[in-house]
Amino acid sequence: MATDPTKLESFDSGTFKEQYEYESFSPNPINHTWTWDDAKVNTMLETATRKLGELNAFSLIVPDVDTFIRMHVVKEANTSSRIEGTQTNMDEALLKEEDVAPQKRDDWQEVQNYVEAMNTAIEELEELPLSTRLLRNTHATLMQGVRGEHKLPGQFRDSQNWIGGSSLNDAIYIPPHQNEVPDLMSDLEKILYNDSVPHLIRIAIAHYQFETIHPFLDGNGRIGRLMITLYFVSTGLLNKPTLYLSDFFERNKAAYYDALMYVRTNNNMLHWVKFFLNAVIETAEKGKQTFNQILELRNDINGKLLSLGQRAENGNKLINYLFQQPFVNVNEVSEYLDVSTPTANRLINDFEELGLLKETTGYERNRIFFFDRYYNIFRE
Structure with missing residues (x-):
């Protein structure tokens, strides 16, 4: 046949x-x-x-x-x-x-x-x-x-x-x-x-x-x-x-x-x-x-950003940037938000306190900060 x-x-x-x-x-x-x-x-x-x-x-x-x-x-x-x-x-x-x-x-x-x-x-x-x-x-x-x-x-x-x-x-x-x-x-x-x-x-x-x-x-x-x-x-x-x-x-x-x-x-x-x-x-x-985890993370972050008061607007802009680029330094944040370096530093410190950024280098200068909770969703 x-x-x-x-x-x-x-x-x-x-x-x-x-x-x-x-x-x-x-x-x-x-x-x-x-x-x-x-x-x-x-x-x-x-x-x-x-x-x-x-x-x-x-x-x-x-x-x-x-x-x-x-x-x-x-x-x-x-x-x-x-x-x-x-x-x-x-x-x-x-x-x-x-x-x-x-x-x-x-x-x-x-x-x-x-x-x-x-x-x-x-x-x-x-x-x-x-x-x-x-x-x-x-x-x-x-x-x-x-x-x-x-x-x-x-x-x-x-x-x-x-x-x-x-x-x-x-x-x-x-x-x-x-x-x-x-x-x-x-x-x-x-x-x-x-x-x-x-x-x-x-x-x-x-x-x-x-x-x-x-x-x-x-x-x-x-x-x-x-x-x-x-x-x-x-x-x-x-x-x-x-x-x-x-x-x-x-x-x-x-x-x-x-x-x-x-x-x-x-x-x-x-x-x-x-x-x-x-x-x-x-x-x-x-x-x-992955999308479910992103939505849960986004909702959790929205609640945390409310605690920033007047800085919440820049906080929202920064988190949107971090969703695209989870590794940043102070100069990037300053340039992206069009704010001074001290203002960018303060916002990064806020994000560290909220558990949204971690410093990765251990250096005093040229530090790089990491949005690890988001990155880990894609690494799993």
């Missing part, structure tokens, strides 16, 4: 092709009307879609939600970059460059580029569809001025790359030959708009295919994960970029890579789709909890 090539259970991932002294993997196109028999996929798909809708509802009811989006983006940027080997912690990612140890500034810059790439891509979605063009633009931003800046920023690769190992001879995985990349990426773009396939199945398959094609010389993991959030926003599944799967992927890093490779070696797309749906379910639920 012939198998149905458009069923997840019958997926044929592709073939290994002989190149000069190595074999590359040539994936099959993915733009099909996908179906499946496994009832668990339906159950997980329904749950993931509902959880995503609940998370989106939070983003619509949280006052000034854009204030809190920055921390979501910074956490995603740091986590996605850490999967690729950068050593920057989230607290360091939130510091200014001059406050970061010199030996960590390259990694710090890569995280900042990711933040800029995400923010710019979200803005570009207002003018451009999610497409290979937008992904190339985003890649150019990601690679500017960092270690990958000489690896064709914003362009698909023109040479063979590989994953793992020191060369093509001992690589763990060798993506398709560079001549195949344009057609494969064109096919990938088409599935993003294939209305015969449910959204979450579409983006699950598209993410697998992107990482399998590995269309850029560098930055493929980060762009491929960033593409997931861009898809959610571009389709209206999310009104704001509030769900990022890199945290789940990093905590399950070996399983993540194994699931992707298992599709290539065993044609098991079903396993990958379930892994992806589980990532959405768990991450969306965690995102709801």
Whole structure:
């Protein structure tokens, strides 16, 4: 009995092709009307879609939600970059460059580029569809001025790359030959708009295919994960970029890579789709909890700020700033509030007494203060 090539259970991932002294993997196109028999996929798909809708509802009811989006983006940027080997912690990612140890500034810059790439891509979605063009633009931003800046920023690769190992001879995985990349990426773009396939199945398959094609010389993991959030926003599944799967992927890093490779070696797309749906379910639920904690913290702080009397107005302005930038110094506060340094110092002292700021350096001068209660919500 012939198998149905458009069923997840019958997926044929592709073939290994002989190149000069190595074999590359040539994936099959993915733009099909996908179906499946496994009832668990339906159950997980329904749950993931509902959880995503609940998370989106939070983003619509949280006052000034854009204030809190920055921390979501910074956490995603740091986590996605850490999967690729950068050593920057989230607290360091939130510091200014001059406050970061010199030996960590390259990694710090890569995280900042990711933040800029995400923010710019979200803005570009207002003018451009999610497409290979937008992904190339985003890649150019990601690679500017960092270690990958000489690896064709914003362009698909023109040479063979590989994953793992020191060369093509001992690589763990060798993506398709560079001549195949344009057609494969064109096919990938088409599935993003294939209305015969449910959204979450579409983006699950598209993410697998992107990482399998590995269309850029560098930055493929980060762009491929960033593409997931861009898809959610571009389709209206999310009104704001509030769900990022890199945290789940990093905590399950070996399983993540194994699931992707298992599709290539065993044609098991079903396993990958379930892994992806589980990532959405768990991450969306965690995102709801994060918003709940933010609302509880905000309500608690509003009560405390009333005790500041005439300074409460500046206190409210400062807390709004801290929700975007939880590490500050006196000069920043003075400049942001347009007040004198002594006035900024007094307000910071008030915040320390209220338990809203902690000094982190132990220095007498050049002190940095930390809004730890807010930061810890994202670190958990």
